[in-house]
Each structure stands twice: as structure tokens, then as C-alpha cells.
Amino acid sequence: MAVSEQRTQSEVGPLLRGWRERRHLSQVDLANQAAVSSRHLSFVETGRAKPSRAMVLRLAEHLEVPMRDRNALLLAAGYAPVYEQKPLADPMMEPVRDAIKQVLSGHDPYPALVVDGEWNLVDTNRSFELFTEGAAPELLEPPVNALRLVLHPKGMAPRIINLGVWRAKLLGRLSRRAAADPRLRPLYEELLEYPCHQEEPELDVPGLGDICIPLQLRRGEHQLSFFGTLATFGTPRDITVAELIIESFFPADEATAEAVRGMSRP
Known part of the structure; x- marks a missing residue:
């Protein structure tokens, strides 16, 4: 041999x-x-x-x-790779880009975003501005990393009421991904150093009546509460498409729904 x-x-x-x-x-x-x-x-x-x-x-x-x-x-094993990775700007990716646009625009007036395998923003809808308000300009320079934007002390973090819970949730998810994807390890170590003055639960133990973890966000006089859903493309054959994640946020209560609808009116 x-x-x-x-x-x-x-x-x-x-x-x-x-x-x-x-x-x-x-x-x-x-x-x-x-x-x-x-x-x-x-x-x-x-x-x-x-x-x-x-x-x-x-x-x-x-x-x-x-x-x-x-x-x-x-x-x-000594064989050639079989899965390609075409950039999203490739002409063959036009149906994917169109699908993303339809999903994002259709979700207005509630925030939605698309991230790649490293949690960099690929696209957002207009309502995503609810999340980026007040963020430092350097955090919004492409490529914008969604996790950095959420947890950075100059990003969304000061406006997140339940930051400790969400930080633990996001870092836990990133840690599991980083164990299999070394590209994510530097990002995990960076985010781990960000300050947080709230308790970060080690275990996710739901309270009575809890159905999901809401994202509780301050915006002016309003306290907004959202829950998120994740979607991916079915049966992908390309690495870029396989790693895309669409996250859509829905109002967790009627007060948030009414407040967001009011913000979207001319």
C-alpha cells in the first residue's frame, strides 16, 4: 500500500x-x-x-x-469534493435571491434577516431597522455580523431587556457550531469577552406558561417583545444555499404588534 x-x-x-x-x-x-x-x-x-x-x-x-x-x-479519503460553493451574486443564484426577497418583504412590518454560515448578514427587510437603531456605525459596516450586532455593548445589547437569557442562548448555539466549524471559534471567543451585567442561565428551564424565549427590546417609550423562527432551503446542493438561515421575528404580544404596525404607518 x-x-x-x-x-x-x-x-x-x-x-x-x-x-x-x-x-x-x-x-x-x-x-x-x-x-x-x-x-x-x-x-x-x-x-x-x-x-x-x-x-x-x-x-x-x-x-x-x-x-x-x-x-x-x-x-x-482521497476523493474530489462534490459540493460547489457559488457566490450568492452568481447568475445561477437568481432564483435563490428572488426567494429571499419575497420572504423578507412579505414579512414586513416585522423584522426579518438572512445570515450565512458565519452569521454575517446577507439581506434584511425594511423593518430590521427596529433592531439596528442606535447601533454604532462601525457595527453596520459590511460585512455585518448578526451576533456581534446583537451582543456588542455598542450594538443592540443596551436595549435588550433580557440580555442575559439571550446572550446565553446565542453563545450556546455558537459554541456548538464552533466545535464543528473552526471558522467560528474566533467569533465565539470575541463575543465571550463582551460585558453583561445580567445573570446568564446555564440551563434553559421554562417557567409556568412559557412557550418560547422572547426577545424583549426597548424602543423609546415602547417595550417590544418578539419570538423568532428559523427557516432554511430544502434539499440544497450548494454550500452557500445550505448555510443560509432566514430568521423571522413575530410579535409575542398584541401590544408589540400594535406598536410595530403604528411605527410602519406613514
């Missing part, structure tokens, strides 16, 4: 094992799901067997590995 082949086999095995452990699956569980023998899977993870291109993709599918990381698995 050639040295280069030994190297790629030893690289892809630990990567697959890492993803399996991250998903809290045993070798037997994954083997049953992917319809392969647990013995063969063990050989793949230890580098004693070289997985085929189809096997790498099958295991990655059952492990719900993101497309960017599936390409990394293929490279580690």
Missing part, C-alpha cells in the same frame, strides 16, 4: 469517528442506519479499510454532516 493511501485512510477514519461520537451514535447504530456491517465501519474508522466515495457520502448523510464538512471527508 502506498504511503499517501495510508495517510488518507488514517485521516478520514478519525474524522468519521468524530462525527459519529458528536451525534452520540455507537458503531452498531450507525452501521444499521447506513446498511453496512459494523465490522467494516470499525475498519474504516481505524484506517484498516479504505471507504469508497459512495460509502463516505452515505455515512455523512446518516451523520447529518454539513456539506462543507462532507467535502472535507471526501478530501481526507
Whole structure:
């Protein structure tokens, strides 16, 4: 066996094992799901067997590995990547851009935004200005990072009434993503240093009657309360499209709904 082949086999095995452990699956569980023998899977993870291109993709599918990381698995196994990453400005992306515009504009008068895999703003609707009011100009210079905008002391943070809860929620989500995507580690470490003078709960324990965590925001004399929904594109075949997240905010009470509708009137 050639040295280069030994190297790629030893690289892809630990990567697959890492993803399996991250998903809290045993070798037997994954083997049953992917319809392969647990013995063969063990050989793949230890580098004693070289997985085929189809096997790498099958295991990655059952492990719900993101497309960017599936390409990394293929490279580690000695195969060419299969997923492209076209910029959103590419002419072939026009249907995606049109869909984003329709979703965002259709959500007015309530705020909505689209972020990429690093939480950089891709687009927003007009009502997103409710969130950016009073933010320092440098935080609004492209590329605008949505998490930095929310948690920075010169961003939204001073206006967020329940900052401790939202900070814990966002940092927890980012920490889990950063464990699999090293690109996000510097951002996580930066945000971790931002000040917060509220308690940050380690566990999300709902109170009586709670159905979701609202974003409670001061705006002038109003106290606005929103809950958010996340949407992604179904069956993507491109990394850029797969990593896009559309977050739409809805009023959590009638007072917020009325206040926002009033702000949107001429």
C-alpha cells in the first residue's frame, strides 16, 4: 500500500469517528442506519479499510454532516469534493435571491434577516431597522455580523431587556457550531469577552406558561417583545444555499404588534 493511501485512510477514519461520537451514535447504530456491517465501519474508522466515495457520502448523510464538512471527508479519503460553493451574486443564484426577497418583504412590518454560515448578514427587510437603531456605525459596516450586532455593548445589547437569557442562548448555539466549524471559534471567543451585567442561565428551564424565549427590546417609550423562527432551503446542493438561515421575528404580544404596525404607518 502506498504511503499517501495510508495517510488518507488514517485521516478520514478519525474524522468519521468524530462525527459519529458528536451525534452520540455507537458503531452498531450507525452501521444499521447506513446498511453496512459494523465490522467494516470499525475498519474504516481505524484506517484498516479504505471507504469508497459512495460509502463516505452515505455515512455523512446518516451523520447529518454539513456539506462543507462532507467535502472535507471526501478530501481526507482521497476523493474530489462534490459540493460547489457559488457566490450568492452568481447568475445561477437568481432564483435563490428572488426567494429571499419575497420572504423578507412579505414579512414586513416585522423584522426579518438572512445570515450565512458565519452569521454575517446577507439581506434584511425594511423593518430590521427596529433592531439596528442606535447601533454604532462601525457595527453596520459590511460585512455585518448578526451576533456581534446583537451582543456588542455598542450594538443592540443596551436595549435588550433580557440580555442575559439571550446572550446565553446565542453563545450556546455558537459554541456548538464552533466545535464543528473552526471558522467560528474566533467569533465565539470575541463575543465571550463582551460585558453583561445580567445573570446568564446555564440551563434553559421554562417557567409556568412559557412557550418560547422572547426577545424583549426597548424602543423609546415602547417595550417590544418578539419570538423568532428559523427557516432554511430544502434539499440544497450548494454550500452557500445550505448555510443560509432566514430568521423571522413575530410579535409575542398584541401590544408589540400594535406598536410595530403604528411605527410602519406613514
